Amino acid sequence: MMDDYNLPVWIYLAVVTVFVGGAMKKILASHLSAAPPLVAWLGATVLVERLWALCLPALLLLTLLALACCLYSARTGPPPATLSTHGKAILITGCDSGFGNAAAKHLDALGFEVFATVLDLSGDGARELQRTCSTRLTLLQVDITQPQQVHQALLDTRAKLGLRGLWGLVNNAGVCVNFGDAELSLMSNFRGCMEVNFFGTLSITKSFLPLLRQSKGRVVTISSPAGDQPFPCLAAYGASKAALNLFMNTLRHELEPWGVRVSTILPSSYKTGRCSNQSYWEQQHKQLLQSLPPALLEDYGEDYMAETKELFHSYARQANPDLSPVTDAIVQALLSPQPQARYFAGPGVGLMYFIHSYCPFSISNRFLQKLFMKKKLMPRALRKQSGLDLNLSLHNNNNNNNNNNEEEKEEKHK
Incomplete structure (x- = not known):
């Protein structure tokens, strides 16, 4: 019987193997804590179950399981050698606070020559960087939504680098100026998010690309899972990050022939900027x-x-006050010989993307709602409508009961 269906079985086997293998590879690369072995073995179990149903040889099952173990061992093996920081210059945007401030200090401590942009040269964040970092660090006052300031930053950076190129651009500057349903969000919120998170990042990236191409360097962008998944009440912020994610994905393909590598970092929830x-x-x-x-x-x-x-x-x-998973991901993207296209920084992000990519929409949507906004109230108009419907239902039930009672009385009289 198996001989009659030999070709379709092997085609099916190939499809299932590619699917489960891709899922396992993705989850193992997603920086989860205890989840990788659990999900990997879950995937292996599903694969074994399907193969068992097809009555394929036990030797093939063992081979596939061994391959899964090899993938996991490769993931948990010793980390690959990283590039040297010597002579490498990095520009980081949005260093007044949060990820940018932490990354500037960390990269300076590693030996990079850091150009840190801030909105306020006399602010607390700028003074902290001047006080704690080495003389290699240069502060630049830049609002990335102002083309003249971006251009001046390029001139200042070029003047200090001389004939050298720029090794890395870390696009960190961003804002989240809305919270609430999309219908309740002001148009100014949508424009504000788009102006900083997308157009501002686009402007500074395009301006510094000649220096990055010269050194065959790196573009590292701090984005958000809200740009890929529909987080409730974050429509303006998520839309701007979605545009940013697509731009960076396109840029990654376009810059590959130039030797410039492009990575996007997707953090979980952290205490940064104005969030607290x-x-x-x-x-x-x-x-x-x-x-x-x-x-x-x-x-x-x-x-x-x-x-x-x-x-x-x-x-x-x-939110997590420890920003080290994000700064560590920035370092990996800058110094890894083969940087990843995406880094999931923080617990739960990789699992969220796995569910979003491989589970039915109904499951991923429910997971996202339970994870983020657990609202109990409905809008007032819906509550009124629900109350009206309930009253109508009770009224109809009472009418039905009265009619039934009348009918019973009539039956008794008969």
């Missing part, structure tokens, strides 16, 4: 309430919007 500044978000919330049309505010309700604000505050309080 409660007064800032209170001010944003108050401004939003004042700017919404009365009819829209009535449909959603102030209590619904207040719950969203509190959920964001709670999420920010639980």
Whole structure:
């Protein structure tokens, strides 16, 4: 019987093997803690089950299992040798705080010549970098949304590098200026996110590409999983990061012939910038309430919007204060002989992408909602509609009961 279906079986086997092998390779490269062996063996179990159902030889099953073990061993083996930092110059944007500030200090300590852009040369972040870093570090005042400031940064960097090229550009500067449903988000929020996260990063990347091509260097961009997956209440931020992700993916293909490698880092939740500044978000919330049309505010309700604000505050309080997974990923992208196209920085990100890539949409969507915004309130208009429907249902039930009672009485009289 097997001989009659030999060719289709082997085609099916090839497809299943490629699918499960790709899934295992992806999850093993996703920097999870205890999840890699668990998910890898889960994939191997599924594969074995399918092969067993096809009655294929046990020797082939053992061979495939051995291959899975080899993949895992290769993943957990000694790390490959990294490139030297000697003579390598890096420019990092957005170093006033957060990832940029931490990366500037870390890369300076490793021996890089660091050009760190800040919005305010007299701010706390700039003063901290001047105080803690070596004389190799150069501070540049740059708002990446201002072309003249970007151009001046290019001239200053060129003047200091001389005939040398720039080894790495770390695109870190970014903003998240909205929280709430897309319908409630101001158009200025969408434009603000796009102006900084996409157009600003595009501007500085294009400006510094000649220096990067000269040294066959690296472009490393801090993006967000919100650019690939539909996080509730982050439409403006996610849309800007989606544009950024697509641009970087395209750039990676275009710069490959030049020897320039492009990597994107996708962090989990960390305490950076304004995310833990409660007064800032209170001010944003108050401004939003004042700017919404009365009819829209009535449909959603102030209590619904207040719950969203509190959920964001709670999420920010639980964020990880240790930024080292992101700075370590930046170092890997800059110094690895074969840098990855994507780095998942922080617990849970790789698992999230695995579920998003390989599970049905209904499962990945439910996982995302449970992971991020666990809202309990519905918009006010839906609550009213639900209450009206419930009242109508109760009214109809009462009418039916009364009609039944009348019919029973009539039956008794008969």
